[in-house]
Amino acid sequence: MQPGSLHSLGRRPVPAPPAARRRPSGRTAAYPGRPLFGAALCYLFALGLTCLFFLFTRVGQWLDGLLLPRAERGGGYQQQTALVGPAKTVLAHFGNPLLLAALLGAVLLVALLRRRPVAGVVAVGLVLCAVAVAGAAKSVLPRPDLQVESSTTHNSFPSGHVVAATALLLAFMLVLPGWARRWLAVPGAVGVSVVASATMIAGWHRFSDALGGVLLGVALFCLAAAALEHRRVGGGPCGGIEPHGAAGPSGEIEPRGGSFGGRVPGGLVEAALGLVVLVWVLLAVGPGLTESVDRGPLIAIVAVTGSTMLAVGSAVLLLGAGEGSRGRPDVRK
Structure with missing residues (x-):
């Protein structure tokens, strides 16, 4: 035994410290819902541009009238097609308060069964807030008379x-x-597209109104999801977006589903498959729509459907990628 060794002094070897748990990077820890919050700002910006262009410019008002021409000068926007009856039926069923209450109850029930009551309350609040904001916007926003023949105030x-x-x-x-x-x-995005198309065919709303409704709903969803993510990572009570991750052999948190970059390609593949299904549906119903609806409303329906698929798909992709890329927050000081 050499002089100066630990054993010669009667000391035990100092054990190596356990492997430290991996913490999120600085930006992720400080802003856990950063991607979702950024997406919300982008959708709000797109909503503002849509509002400014279609409400306050002559070109925008003219384009709205070109896509959904009015029946006559001073008349309504109801289209001359056999689809008006089915469109009004869709709107009557969807506008039934009992159906809306049942759907909101189903949201709460799913949240309670999954032991995520806070997420359920936020989800119901999302719907109520979206409807309230839309109603307030229609009451507050003016539509100036820009002397466009196909537009009204x-x-x-x-x-x-x-x-x-x-x-x-x-x-x-x-x-x-x-x-x-x-x-x-x-199928959910297709259902939203059906409701949006029905509002235009029945003459209840213009193309810009339907597009603005999609953008507002997705923007508020991104804000709600970002708030839930911040609550979960910030150490609040359970109920936020569910954590993904488990302790690996080294004691570090290993996310289930891989990193953000690893999940994005898979999400893009799913989005591509969704677009393929959408194209197939359009090809299947296209001949009937072409015969029943004029070119302007048909373009409006296709544009709203594509915008809905892209907006909903990107929001769900961001939500899933964010869950797959994070680990549990480090509770050890």
């Missing part, structure tokens, strides 16, 4: 029906597990 921006449909779909996304969201995203 009546403001209907954004559509309350489309906002409610978008917010309801995304409310379920807040409380459902990831695998269920994939099954609901495409």
Whole structure:
């Protein structure tokens, strides 16, 4: 035994410290909902541009009238098509307060079954807030008379029906597990598109109103999801977006589902498959729509459907990628 060794002094070897748990990076720890919050700002900016262009410019008002021409000077926007009856039926059923209450109750029930009551309350609040904001905007925003023959000064921006449909779909996304969201995203977006198309065919709303309703619903969803993420990572009570991750062999947190960059390609593949389904549906119903609807309304329906698919798909992709990229917050000081 050499002089100066620990054993010669009667001391025990100092054990190596346990592997430290991996903490989120500085930006992720400080701003856990940063991607979702950034997306919300982008959608709000797009909503503002849509409002400014279609309400306050001659070109925007003219384009709204070109896509959905009025029946006559001073008349309404109801289209001359056999689809008016089915469109009004869709709007009557979706506007039924009992149906809306049942859907909101289903959101709360799913949240309670998954032991995420806070997420359920936030999801219901998302829908109520979206409808309230849409109603306030229609009351406050003016629609100036710019001497456009195909336009009126009546403001209907954004559509309350489309906002409610978008917010309801995304409310379920807040409380459902990831695998269920994939099954609901495409048919749910198609359902929102049907409601939006019905409002235009029945003459209740212009194209800009339907587009604004989708943008407002997705923007509020991103804000709600970012708030839930901040609450969860910030150490609040359970009920936020569900944590993903487990302790690995080294004691570090290993996220389930891989990193953000690893999940994005998979999400893009799912989005591409959704677009393929959408194109197939359009090809299947396209001949009937072409025969029943004029070119302007048909372009408006296709544009709203594509915008809905892209907006809902990107929001769900951000939510899923954020869950897959994070680990549990470090509670050790």
